[in-house]
Amino acid sequence: MTLEIKRLHLASLQGLDGGTWxxxxxxxxxxxxAVLVDTGVGGPQDVLDDWRVVNRSVADALAELDMSPADIGxxxxxxxxxxxCGQNAVFKxxxxxxxxxxxxxxxxxxxELYDWFGFMDARFELLDGDAEVLPGLExxxxxxxxxxxxxxxxxxxxxAFDLLIGDAAYTPRQYADPLGPLPDGQASDVATWxxxxxxIRSLAPERVHFCHHTDVVHR
Numbered sequence: 176m177t178l179e180i181k182r183l184h185l186a187s188l189q190g191l192d193g194g195t196w197x198x199x200x201x202x203x204x205x206x207x208x209a210v211l212v213d214t215g216v217g218g219p220q221d222v223l224d225d226w227r228v229v230n231r232s233v234a235d236a237l238a239e240l241d242m243s244p245a246d247i248g249x250x251x252x253x254x255x256x257x258x259x260c261g262q263n264a265v266f267k268x269x270x271x272x273x274x275x276x277x278x279x280x281x282x283x284x285x286x287e288l289y290d291w292f293g294f295m296d297a298r299f300e301l302l303d304g305d306a307e308v309l310p311g312l313e314x315x316x317x318x319x320x321x322x323x324x325x326x327x328x329x330x331x332x333x334x335a336f337d338l339l340i341g342d343a344a345y346t347p348r349q350y351a352d353p354l355g356p357l358p359d360g361q362a363s364d365v366a367t368w369x370x371x372x373x374x375i376r377s378l379a380p381e382r383v384h385f386c387h388h389t390d391v392v393h394r
Contacts, residue, residue: 177205177206177331177332178203178204178205178311178312178329178330178331179203179204179205180201180202180203180329180337180339180384181201181202181203181204181240182199182200182201182384183199183200183201183202183215183233183236183237183239183240184197184198184199184231184236185198185199185200185213185214185215185216185230185231185233185236185262186198186215186216186228186229186230186231186258187228187229188216188226188227188228188229188258189226189227190345190358190360190387191358191359191360192358192359196345196387196388197387197388197389198215198216198258198386198387199213199384199385199386199387199389200212200213200214200215200233200236200386201213201327201339201384202237202240202242202247203312203327203329205309205311205312207248207309208246208247208248209242209246209247209248210247210248210249210250210251210308210309210312211233211247211249211250211251211266211269212250212251212252212253212327212339212341213251213252213253213259213260213341213386214233214250214252214259214260214261214262214263214265214266215230215231215233215236215258215259215261215262216228216230216257216258216261216262217230217257217260217261217262217263217264217292218257218261218288218291218292219287219288219291222257222288223257226258232262232265233262233265234265244265244266245268247266247269248269249269249270249271249272249300249308250263250266250269250270250271250272251271251272251273251308251314251325251327252271252272252273252277253324253325253326253327253339253341253342253343253386254273254277254320254321254323254324254325254341254342255273255277255278255280255281255285255288255292255321255323256321256342257288258386259341259342259386260292261292263292263297264292264293267296267297267298269298270298270299270300271297271298271299271300272299272300272302272306272308272314273299273300273301273302273323273325274301274302274303274304274314274316274323274324274325275301275302275303275323276303276318276322276323277321277322277323277324277325278299278301278323279323280321280322280323302314302325304316311329311330311331312327312328312329312330313327313328313330314326314327314328315328315374315375315378316371317341317343317371317372317374317375318364318367318368318371319343319362319363319364319365319367319368319369319370319371319372320341320342320343320361320362320363320368321342321363322363322364324341324342324343324371325341326338326339326340326341326343326375327339327341328378328380331381335380335381336378336380336381337380337381337382337383337384338375338378338380338382338383338384339384340375340383340384340385340386341386342361342386342387343368343371343372343375344361344372344385345358345361345385345386345387345388346358346385346387346388346390347383347385347388347390347392349361349372350372350376350383350385350392351392353368353369353372353373353376354369379394380394381393381394382394
């Protein structure tokens with residue numbers, strides 16, 4: 176099955192380093208429809224103000240690809256931070272694939288956001304580890320940024336794959352040198368985070384696509 180990746184620019188925000196970071200989601204199209212990986216920014220206004228968000232609707236971003244939210248058959252959230260699942264409610268018709276450990280973490284650590292998103296009404300497909308979502312589309316667990324973070328692997332016909340890294344690494348530098356200095360917020364558990372980055376590097380993805388950086392790393 177041929178899969179194609181298309182990047183969406185969903186927002187910009189002020190990072191913890193004071194710089195301006197993009198926020199990307201990704202549409203993975205396949206012969207039977209389309210999958211969205213991360214939905215962009217949303218949450219209580221005080222959260223958006225704190226991060227100086229310049230936001231746009233995921234529907235407008237999809238329109239640039241001649242698509243609408245109705246074209247998205249399922250959503251994968253790499254993790255449940257406000258800039259990755261903030262517009263999940265736009266896709267009430269779709270199931271959300273997320274690690275069970277991540278939903279549990281959000282419930283414990285971010286009650287305000289959990290309540291705001293109204294997750295009790297969401298259609299969750301809770302995962303317990305690595306899983307195939309569709310032929311050629313897999314998730315792999317990469318804890319460390321959060322305890323339930325996952326990355327998305329998109330395989331080509333040759334068997335080589337692209338990696339949608341989520342926040343397992345903010346930038347190509349963190350991906351290339353996990354032993355180097357880390358920006359604030361990169362790792363909630365540094366040792367586990369480094370293990371996850373070593374794991375995905377060892378898999379030798381053909382290309383790595385970042386949520387908060389515009390460069391694509393090629394093998």
